Amino acid sequence: MIEIVQKGKSRPEMVINMGPQHPSTHGVLRLEVTLDGELVTHVRPHIGYLHRCFEKYGESVGDYGMVTPFTDRMDYVSAMNQEHGYVIAMERLLDIEVPERVEYIRVIMAELQRIASHLLAVGTFGLDLGAFTPFLYVFTEREKILDIFEKSSGARLLYNYMCIGGLMRDVDDDFKKDTEEFVRTFRPKITELQNLLTYNSIFIKRTAHIGVLPPKVALNYAASGPVLRGSGVKWDLRKNNPYSIYDRFDFDIPVGEGEVGTLGDCWDRYIVRVLEMEESCKIIEQALEAMPDEGDVQQNVPKRVRTKPGEIYARTETPRGELGYYIISDTSAKPYRIKARAPSFVNLSLLPAISRGSLMSDLVAIVGSIDIVLGEVDR
């Protein structure tokens, strides 16, 4: 749908709808773009096409444990991280101690999921810009991670694997071997990806100096994850506000430096994701080494979750940024209020601020570099 509006200007402005069925919007996102020639003067994102109101479901299902599958379905690309955030929030609210082995398995799962999610993000980002080959390469690797998940949890996308106080079941016997094997074979693939895409001059031309997000603006918009770190802010909840057992591992926080363009451009957000995969590998290796071999993963799982009135806001670092759960409990078996602060939702809200004045074709790159999952934006 194209509409041409003349507003007493020398040149008419054009309003174009991008989406909701546009391949580069990564789901059902509609952007109402106002153009002056090829230049974007204004973008109005329209969301809600996937809105299922999980918060209402959360308040009406049987009990707290039954909320976990809904969290999976928010960000379906990183379901493990969503579950991790929710169970941590509940454990902090109820003061439940989690066995060592469970903590390690959760961290390994969360980091594997982070790699899988970043692979998808950089793969589809390349795809948006016309690089088809890297997409196929990263999907091969992502497949291996999904195989590991499938062996332990029985599912490939929506796992429902973590539960309050523990895990649904112990990992598969081959888990340790498979994961070690994966990390060993995956490392050279990062280098391969770097050669294919990162320093490809066409890719750099399409991403450097594009969609620049200054650090101050990023903080004011409460951006998080690679979007914030791409602007050079060294902020990662795993390091700055450690949850679970992240304080035991040695890893770096990659930040954007404006290596090929301006600080905080699309390329910077992309490179942060690529470098983070390497850091996740480091965490997985250390966790595999320290993980206790024996232990009942269900020993601290409460038969029935009993709560008193209480309120908690707990946040964790998902591949897309800060995932917060605000839970209000009362004496009943169901949460009184459960709100998910979705990182994609917040990160998408800064799209109008960083796409003003860019070219229409660059808007595709900017949306891709924010890496949104609409299931999480709309909840």
Place this chain on the structure above:
Amino acid sequence: MAKSTQEIFDYLKAAYPEVDLVLESAKLGDPWITIPAEHWKKIAKFLRDDSDLRFDTLMCLSGIHYPDEVLLAIACHLHATEKGHTLAIKVKVPESNPNIPSVESIWKTADWHEREAYDMFGIIFDGHPDLRRILCPDDWEGFPLRKDYVPQESYMGINTKYTEVEASDD
């Protein structure tokens, strides 16, 4: 130096002796400070700009409905990147007059959060530049996350009522 909620409460009390601030907590979880709606914007600005507090990010803004007290509320979770402290704040308003000043001009991120709270709870944010529904369609009726919400029967000729489908034998 990170401050606790108690310390921040005392600090705010000293800065605004005329405002009726209340420090509250439940049996479980973290405490919060309740601020009267008419003073919210002024205190929000102070929280962001004061050199000892520096709450530069609004992590989350959620609406809440208390049907027993006939109240609507927002809960704001703030974070100071440099200082490292966090704070939870609640602003409560009566259901009949659900107006809360918008803090969009202080933290840009409040824009979409406030639109969501308006969409889901019908809280009206005074001074918000673009207060429209965000997740539901513009012509949706009612506020879904209120406890007494009754879904509309149909939308654009589509039946929205959930009906149990009986399982067939084959």
